[in-house]
Amino acid sequence: MSIPVIFIHRAVEGHLGLCMQQAKASNPKSRVILIGTRENRKHTPDGTEHHLIDDYSQSARGFASYYRHLSPNDFAYNLFCFQRWFLLRDFMKANQLQKILYLDSDVLLYCDINKPDYERLALEFSWTTVCNRSTLDHYCAYLTAHFREPQMLHKLLDYCRVIGNVPLSDMVTCIHFRNYYLRMDSTYGVIGDSFFDHNLSCPLAPPCEQIELLDGKKKIYWKDGALLGKFSEKNGFLKVNTLHFQGAAKHYIPAFLTGNLPSRDELHYFDYATCQWLLANLKD
The missing domain is CATH 3.90.550 (Spore Coat Polysaccharide Biosynthesis Protein SpsA; Chain A)
Structure with a gap:
């Protein structure tokens, strides 16, 4: 159950x-x-x-x-x-x-x-x-x-x-x-190849391998039905389990609902300035 x-x-x-x-x-x-x-x-x-x-x-x-x-x-x-x-x-x-x-x-x-x-x-x-x-x-x-x-x-x-x-x-x-x-060890929200978000407007905790930021917030990607964070110092992604829209970030919640995510499976990222999902390229 x-x-x-x-x-x-x-x-x-x-x-x-x-x-x-x-x-x-x-x-x-x-x-x-x-x-x-x-x-x-x-x-x-x-x-x-x-x-x-x-x-x-x-x-x-x-x-x-x-x-x-x-x-x-x-x-x-x-x-x-x-x-x-x-x-x-x-x-x-x-x-x-x-x-x-x-x-x-x-x-x-x-x-x-x-x-x-x-x-x-x-x-x-x-x-x-x-x-x-x-x-x-x-x-x-x-x-x-x-x-x-x-x-x-x-x-x-x-x-x-x-x-x-x-x-x-x-x-x-x-x-x-x-x-x-x-007496449990800290996960810092990172479990396996995925993470539970501490705060959209903060990086991952310092012990963790970092993911990219955009406009002072985590840069969130979308591909093949999953939200992702892209490692900043190596290739690869962390899958998003949750996002925490603390404070003023609540403004972005509607854009991150499943029904409002891109309908195409190509790599997209969320642009906070325009509040839109945009197609990503290798330089993004």
Whole structure:
């Protein structure tokens, strides 16, 4: 059975429905689920599901009593970034789901998510993660303990300083939990000959062989039914599994939907300046 794809989102934004539509197009046998609000129900495409945040928020509300706001981000936004993991865990319990793919509302999915290798991505990216219920149980317990116990919170803040004086966010706790509790090596999103995108507007992480950039974003190619990144220092391509259109890059989401990709199989690339797919040549 195909694992479900789950989004959790409170706002009413058009790109949410597009990303759900793409998840269904790339994994037609999977349940594609939004845990959202009454207001954003209208953005759920045909063949997908909508469930209410309020129906799964008991333990998330409990976590709020321990939460300490240690970020320049908005209080409610940052709190909800942590609470969503409790919502997700409780939804999985209520619906007897053992494993899911979680995606943020600005991530487009292109691969079959049922490959066992993709479990290596567990909680490495907070916006794109395959995780099982047992892992989420442990992660939610970890979050509660680290905000409830002053000594554990201080250790977490020390970790924030070590990695570059970053604010405390669920992106930090995901990596800390993965490194020190799951003890999993980093993939940096690259698994085999493919990659899960960190951010369209950033290169791959420094340990990885780099792919070409264009206008400060990853240069994305299309050929023979697949999206690709082209290595910059050697021949060959990495297949695209996801693209993360963070911030202003959301503008490009419609152009990257499967239905809007080139109809011809020749090598194309996406030109950000004109927002078009153009035929590539050997010099591109």
